[in-house]
Amino acid sequence: MNVITIERKILEKNDEVAIKNRELLSGKKILTINLVSSPGAGKTSLLEKTLEHLKDKIPISIIEGDVQTSIDAERVAKYNVPVVQIVTNGACHLEAKLVQDALGSLDLTKTKLLFIENVGNLVCPAAYDLGEDMKVVIASTTEGDDKPLKYPRMFLNAAVLIINKTDLLPYIDCNADTLKNNALKINPNLIIFETSATTGEGVEKWCRWLEEQISKKK
Amino acid sequence: MNVITIERKILEKNDEVAIKNRELLSGKKILTINLVSSPGAGKTSLLEKTLEHLKDKIPISIIEGDVQTSIDAERVAKYNVPVVQIVTNGACHLEAKLVQDALGSLDLTKTKLLFIENVGNLVCPAAYDLGEDMKVVIASTTEGDDKPLKYPRMFLNAAVLIINKTDLLPYIDCNADTLKNNALKINPNLIIFETSATTGEGVEKWCRWLEEQISKKK
Numbered sequence: 001m002n003v004i005t006i007e008r009k010i011l012e013k014n015d016e017v018a019i020k021n022r023e024l025l026s027g028k029k030i031l032t033i034n035l036v037s038s039p040g041a042g043k044t045s046l047l048e049k050t051l052e053h054l055k056d057k058i059p060i061s062i063i064e065g066d067v068q069t070s071i072d073a074e075r076v077a078k079y080n081v082p083v084v085q086i087v088t089n090g091a092c093h094l095e096a097k098l099v100q101d102a103l104g105s106l107d108l109t110k111t112k113l114l115f116i117e118n119v120g121n122l123v124c125p126a127a128y129d130l131g132e133d134m135k136v137v138i139a140s141t142t143e144g145d146d147k148p149l150k151y152p153r154m155f156l157n158a159a160v161l162i163i164n165k166t167d168l169l170p171y172i173d174c175n176a177d178t179l180k181n182n183a184l185k186i187n188p189n190l191i192i193f194e195t196s197a198t199t200g201e202g203v204e205k206w207c208r209w210l211e212e213q214i215s216k217k218k
Numbered sequence: 219m220n221v222i223t224i225e226r227k228i229l230e231k232n233d234e235v236a237i238k239n240r241e242l243l244s245g246k247k248i249l250t251i252n253l254v255s256s257p258g259a260g261k262t263s264l265l266e267k268t269l270e271h272l273k274d275k276i277p278i279s280i281i282e283g284d285v286q287t288s289i290d291a292e293r294v295a296k297y298n299v300p301v302v303q304i305v306t307n308g309a310c311h312l313e314a315k316l317v318q319d320a321l322g323s324l325d326l327t328k329t330k331l332l333f334i335e336n337v338g339n340l341v342c343p344a345a346y347d348l349g350e351d352m353k354v355v356i357a358s359t360t361e362g363d364d365k366p367l368k369y370p371r372m373f374l375n376a377a378v379l380i381i382n383k384t385d386l387l388p389y390i391d392c393n394a395d396t397l398k399n400n401a402l403k404i405n406p407n408l409i410i411f412e413t414s415a416t417t418g419e420g421v422e423k424w425c426r427w428l429e430e431q432i433s434k435k436k
Contacts, residue, residue: 039256039340039369040361067341069367090371092310092341120368122257123285123310123339142360142383143258149287150338151257153308165360171389173416198391 014128017096021103021131025114029217031210032114034132036154038147039120041140042164044072045197046206047115051079053207054113058214061111063102065094065119072117082106093124096131112214122147126154133213134159141165142172145179148186155186160193162206167196232346235314239321239349243332247435249428250332252350254372256365257338259358260382262290263415264424265333269297271425272331276432279329281320283312283337290335300324311342314349330432340365344372351431352377359383360390363397366404373404378411380424385414 025032035043047062054060062083064073073085084102086094099116106114116132118125126135137158139147142165148155155161161183163176176194183190193209195202243250253261265280272278280301282291291303302320304312317334324332334350336343344353355376357365360383366373373379379401381394394412401408411427413420 038258038338038361039365040358066368068370071364071368090341092339119341120256121310121339121341123308123337124342140258140360142358142386143256146287146289147257150284150289152286168360168386168389171386
């Protein structure tokens, strides 16, 4: 029982900091996206394609979460956007306090769109509010179409699902419609995009939608 | 500090049960494999192919770990092998106590090879000993070749790496040699196999190796 009480306290403490992060970011009219997925589903690749489309139109900042390396931060830094790396040193998710610290290193007056790329993990990050406007979950077609049923909490807590690696559909046993239907069974309110970060297919639609959400903030 | 102490106690308690599981399984000369990977890397598909090769030669039992569903247990049950499903109800990894309970439902006198398919998660299951002989980590080519560097603990704690979905290599930006070298940087003792659970390529070699390990138990 002790353990459960302490876990609850950890989450309560996290939520308190998340509320502060949200107040700060909302006050500055920043659209904040918490990008979540399994390892290798394409969070960083999609972020790169998104930067290609939007970086000259919108001031974007990035917080990169990683267990051990700064590989992803180096990838997105090439696009000349401000990026802060959080290394969790083995922890399986980002927490609001880590994001709060990272926000201190960014010029929020020069940010309209903030991406927080979480640790690659389809389970644990679902439980942690970071103060974002929404979680965007990326599901790779190569993971199969049953993942929303098997990892429901992430799909329930996300506002948007991006089905990525659509270019590989001809070569694999995954039905994109089944994947969509399984996701909508868990969360009927999900907004769904289909993209290939490799070919760029679908990225423009996703970026236009992001621009709309930013314009609503004004 | 309280939290760290309690986390340590959880792991110590887990290790105590894992030791009991290991004693039980070793006493019965059962080769026990803890299968770990990201969601959708192909644990269940590779298990299915392995069952096709070995189920008529070796008495195999399976423990399936899943966050929410019994989809995987139903898939492997088709092969007429004993299978016990553990649903973790949201928890991100299997623990030794859950495996201990599952072992009580299996006829261990009729088992020479036991697969424990862990929850799809490349972070948390690395920290939990279940009493297995070895962790076998499956890395899908579609996840990219940098994953051992980004999620090192899992690759450090595994004895075997299976690079799966080799059939997709022509279509994706992943170099199998780079993946191997990155894994060996983290853990130079890794035994590495390359497989496609779709085409069956490499599965026979993996199964022969399993048979050798089982014969060493006698």
